[in-house]
Amino acid sequence: MNTYFGDLHNHCGITYGFGSLENAIKCAKSQLDFCAFTGHAMWPDMYEKAPETEFVVNFHLEGFQKLKDHWEEIRKEVAEANSADFVTFQGYEIHSREYGDHHLLSIDDELPLIYRDSPEELVNDCGKDAIAIPHHIGYTPDYRGIDWRKFNSRISPVVEVYSKHGCSMSEDAEYPYYHNMGPRDTRNMADEGLRQGHKFGFVASTDHHAGFPGSYGDGIAAVLAEEKTRESIWEAIKSRRTYALTGDRILCDFKVNDSYMGSEITANQRKIAAHVETEGVLDKIILYKNLNPYHIINGEMFQDVNKEGCYKIRVEMGWGNGALYRWNGMCRTEGGTIVDCRTYFRGRSVLAPSKDETYDADNINHIETCSERKSENEFVWRCDTVGNKSTLHPATSSVVLKVQGDLDTKVTFEINHKTYTATVGELLKYGYTSHMEYYHSQAFKIFKAVPESQYIFDFELEDSTPEKDCDIYHIEVSQKNRQWAYLSPVYVNREK
Template sequence: MLLWGDLHNHCGITYGFGSLQNALKIARSHLDFCCITGHAMWPDIYARTPETEFIVDFHREGFKKLLEHWDEIRAEMARQNDGELVTFQSYEMHSSLYGDHHIISPDDTFPLIYRDSPARLVADCGVRAIAVPHHIGYTPGYRGINWELYDQNISPCVEVCSKHGCAMSETAPYPYYHDMGPRDSRNTVYAGLRRGSRFCFLGSTDHHAGFPGSYGDGLTAVLAKEKSREAIWEALLSGRAYAVTGDRIECDFTVNGQGLGETVRGAKRKLRCAVKGEYWADKLVIYKNCRPLAVLCGEQLRPKPARAYKLRVEMGWGNSEELTRWAGRITTDGRLAGANLYLRGRSLLSPTNHDGSPVEVNEIDNRVLEQDTQAFAWQCETVRNKSTLHPQTDAVVAEIEGGPDTVVNVTVNGRTHTASIAQLLDGGVTWHVKPWHSEAVKIHAAVPDSAYEMVLEAEDEGSGGMDVYHAEFAQKNGQWAFVSPIYAGL
């Protein structure tokens, strides 16, 4: 089964905002699994000087806070692991030498210990654990990954996208613009794969205000046998996971019928990548050893009679930092095959005590109210967009099975728009709540399945060594999936 989660995000248990309980409440509203990550240590932190005094003291205060409350944090994470939401224990190690890692464990006895390297910490903690490198694209020695010291035995997964940006390659979408600096081509995913490193791709938010899974900041898809800690843990160790930037893009990638994380033997290879997106498909690329092997563009897709359509309803805008509550419902005389709720919290990446923000910045009441084959109802809350390039809108994407005459009713905050699929294929509609600087609703144009589903097949022969195949998929709305490698040798 395909499960969705965020394995790296923060709240006020160290330097961040929001309570642990509220962060877990938000995770429960829209995720299958999560960590809530505390900042724990920085073994090679700068020497304390007048120039670095603030940053050193700020971090050490955060580390001390986590240590003092670790037992209660660990107990709460264990209590919340109830099957509806799967939780893992986690904390973070900063390192200039090794790059930053978050340490994840499925064991509730996971101790908070201090070591000078991720490898030593994993070896000495006494329970099962992995160290996941994150925001890897920063400059070597400046908290970006150190591929020379990377150890796939303790780091079978690498975080490839988050709020910091995307580190797949020098030309990947979402460059690094955080104050930690730019993306360095020496520290990309491609650079690691070309060195022969073996790992799967994860996406996480690295949100610092208690909103795990915040839309558009990164998310991990896991192909697990069931929704449980042990099954998700086994999938992570086996490489059956991949990263998306936000939209829950379903990906099925195989080489000679074998899937993610597998090693294929034989000179002749048949590759297949099937993708089901949430919006108009832009392109699907299968890579061999980080070079394009096969490409399919959305413009190449031929229209055909559709059996299903995706409809996106987006809410937000306005000019207020106060929360606007939205109550919505979609009904149809066709069949509602499924729906995804995409939620954003107030966005914070690396808060300091200069932010002046309240402690609980994301006490937001989001929930699914109703879901069956005829209706989907929800409640969510938004604030104004941070800029024209940083939206804070929420959205619902519903998949509706039917034909051109199928009728869809969209009701948001008491206002209803009724249209046929044929009308929605011609275009969407918007409306505003107030005369000026108003919150608004946008019903996007419907997308037929022939435009959001792609299948790309290719044949290839081995190069003589170990070949690495992975896939990348882009949508017209800028959302991506980065599909983890399959390895092939003779």
């Protein structure tokens, strides 16, 4: 299996949102393997229009009509974006106080735009191979959070457990809800759905509303699929071979008795195996059994440094004021090679329209997101950033380079005409920062290198003690930089 990364739930100007579909597709292609471009389509049980709800009701109705008026051309543009290098899916969203919000997805480019009162009716009546993914499930019941009593895993093999709204894994999970829709509710967390006996996999997506799918830190979905095709990725999603990522592309492989995450098997003897490759310093890996910690690995346990092999180096750019700022970066190695590089670009952040804010509807995220591996020794990138909204809301972008060599390998960075050179050995001890101007300016940071001995983790263990008729095993991974991975469960039935 290969691991592919995508965004299954994001918005742009095709309904209420900002930015063109054309630019959203361009941004998605720059750093994702697959994407759906979801328009807001309906809200069957929307509030009655009143003075206090007039703005909300109006912008929803206008957005729904906009999608309806342009559905055929939207569907065509998404279909034409599908290629051997980039996979697209069709889809749109239903709001619901009764069922919670879902986005309908399909592999079929002829997906019709129909209107129904529930997600199940949409899936059953659309006439195509489709699923409905619940999202921001943690809101209060009857306030667009999920109703687990009405959840149907047949139409919803996976659940979105993280997005810009926050994390829905559990009451104590990092990233609480702070959107104006309110706090997260214990009754609607993912762990409560599992506790009630539902079976589903985990995904994340951005729910970004300004035409920038995959915007870093807002959530992406990872799938384990045989190849990068619609059919293969679709099969992986429906089989729950998925996991949710907050932002960093942590590579994860998790099996019980050689069955992938998302599987349902029957066995009393369980051989559990996991492989994790982080993008930064590990905080912890937790294997849960029936939602209780079963095996924990702490990052502090790993202090050895490999004297040769691979090392990961992160460069972060941004800060300064809110003006758009262009970065031109280059990394070159001597005595070593760049074996992999990942970009983590952010767009301007918008979660939902507000009468208190105005945006350039068409050009809000016409920002640069380019990168190219010139050779095994050189990687270049170009991106735009804006200032952080607050000390708790970063808008920085970054790249992570995997360099193969030894402690004497030299790494040179040229970033906006500023140059810094250090050996891998030096970067293991110290990072580096530089400001572009003398006062309150944009800046970049080169982080300390992370050695292979501190970002690759494998473990195997056996469990021969069934606790329930169906035991649930899942893994959560956290890094010191607050980036998480939530791996879909393996469901193991007791042998009779």
